[in-house]
Amino acid sequence: MSAPIFLNALRAFEASARHQSFSAAALELNVTPAAVGQLVRSLEEWLGVPLFHRGSGGRARLVPTDVALRALPDIRDGFDRLNLGFARLKEGSAVGVLTVTVSPAFAAKWLLPRIDRFQSAWPETDVRLDTSLKLMDFATQGIDIGVRYGAGNWPGLEAEKLMDEEVFPVCSPAFLDKHRRLRGPADLAGLTLIDDLSVDRQIGFVTWDAWLETVGKKAIAARSGLKINNSAAVLQAAIDGRGVALARSVLVRDDLAAGRLVRLFPDIVRPSVLAYYVVYRKECAALPRLVAFRDWLLGEACVD
Template structure:
């Protein structure tokens, strides 16, 4: 008995249109016209004998059947993408990684020579283009995400905890208003990390000042920077005081380019996680990278404990 598999192009059009709830937006993603998407959906509905959308004047709504069908179709495409990835992995030594920009600049790239020496047959291809990777649609093997982990369908491995504290140029310890206590910040410019981390638990200057009991410093003033390594560069150049993540300023602190004017720090609920689809658990390239990151983090922790 022949399997009842609907035509794949209409099926893809359905997944995109159902996800975006718009034939126009679906056409933009698929590089076709909205009418072509509508035609593909009609072909699929005729093939299935079921209506998948309710077409209203200014909106598109999934029917009950469409709502039930969508997650299964998305899983099917994810399995196809994973199977294709495994097929390619037998022949390719390239590991495609997407990371936040500052993670790449301040942590990954300074250590890449050690990965290359340990794994000469794997070429890393590093990008910073996507804050959140959709593995079912993007040609990425693994991603570094900033958050709490535990994303559905993904294997997540914590690779870097986060702690935040103020840093500044040593020059700010001199002059008419040297930084001796947190209240002295009212005489200095606050530099803000304007990275797009939207969770309210991510520390900012208002939270740090509240943490140390300072109420007479305006935490809303001062220039903002994105990505995070730009605010660190601004602090090195003496533009003001930055609130920085510990791992991003290790080198600058060791070299004396930055100092910690105050010891108070705030641990962060978020961490950096390695994330990849669960079905790629047996990919030797991913296993090699995960093991290497874990060894680097362990070495970092030993070094920090000795400092």
Template sequence: MNRIAHLNGIRAFEAAARHHSFAGAAQELNVTSAAVGQQVRQLEEWLNVRLFNRATSGSSRLTLTDEGERAFPDIHRGFELIGRGLNHLFDEPQEDVITVSASPSIVSKWLLTRVNQYQLQHDDIDVQVETNVSIVDYTEQGIDVGIRYGLGQWEDVCAQHLMFEDIFPVCSPAFAKQHGLSDTPPDMLRDIPLLHDLSVPSNSGYPSWQEWSDRAEVPVPNKLHGLKINDFASVIELARRGSGLALGRSRLIEDELKSGELVCPFDLSKYQFRSRFCYFLVWQQDEASRDMNDHVDRFRQWLISTT
């Protein structure tokens, strides 16, 4: 597009998508809910695309359509970049801020508790955490250090191994009892509700039920049925609630295993495998150009020491 029209509508869409409601967006934007709804409708008419599903009842009355889901991440990041640019105009440079980037699941299930510990020990340094599903440009977005899950081979960044991960099935104790799951898995998991994490494409080598089946030598149906979600944290939450058997990633379910909310119903010595993917700390390749300071390097080393 040569120009961006309906900027107020785009802003209203971004806020409503974050709050999952026009009312929440209206409160943030200091306008009425009706005004937010009207701006979004005008944007939809201009685009000739429906961005929200609007239900009249239920707990989630406002949900994104497939088109809205595809557009939201880039629009959200766009407003974040605008805000960051404006802060450069109004604020003095902050020397003691560490900006960390990671996927939402890593942030919520592993990183946040450690960042909180670090802040308590270093109250003179602020840590800013940004969640990103896709790979971002660290220079453009001012990221000091990131955590990525993969094989450690990425262009334009340095990568330092952080930790390995084991993969094994998990479920709630009640689910294991309900389905009679014991040390040995059933010959075929056809009748067991499976939960699938689609946050990364299966062809990327990301741990999958098929890989677990091959390694554990436990057949699974040719066509894998079950609930499919593109967010690991949501998959684990459903498993915790007893909705199915999920493929657990050891580093991201430590709390649930310790509390007993999740269990591996099978013999771990036989039915878990070490993932080919690992966690890596990554940072901009040309550190000299970014003037990497000591407190960022100390934070990286401290994070490694907590694994």
């Protein structure tokens, strides 16, 4: 495949067409307007066709010709592809920015309390967290690696299991002291049950109804319910004594260790069919920054 010629001239032409001005294009490209004009003229001479209708004044001093308008979409697409290729060359470096996508709750309750250990080991890697519940397109949105919660199957991504999870009720020590009768699931009747709405029920997420059915207490009616669409906020509400939350073991681990929350009915074990997975594009699996972060995540999970 032959390399494109007149690359700088094409850049000058595209910028001039977008701004309809050599001066504005020059500001973008950090050159003089005369240099932009000369590059465009050299391209026109080589092609043998005019690329602009040049007016003497007014807003329409530089208007792309029909042939220029037909070519511009392909030229812009070409520059986008060049930029993507250059970004992939940069990915091969062990230093630079590593873009990581995680849910807001996972970031707040698990990743951020531990991230300083990665940064100490890899001080030349800058971690950029993209916290969102949306499924990001890794290629188009510049994502290097992520942690997702689910069944382990996401099209176009490799998935390595990071941590399994268990689901159980928790409350604050003060709440438990106030409701000393909380010795079994039946004692939840009449209490406020805090429900997590952040995960899609269709993929097997354990809700209060599912958990109560597991322990044979499906008929329990809560006096009132509190529904929150953020898992970290669900735990915070329980810490604040708002009621009993159905906690996910990975997210609640530090709160239990610190005594901010207490696990209820520890003899009842309800594993989740969902788990946390490290995910990344297969073609990026050997990138040094990605490998370092993936191995660190797996190591931290083993420590926990």
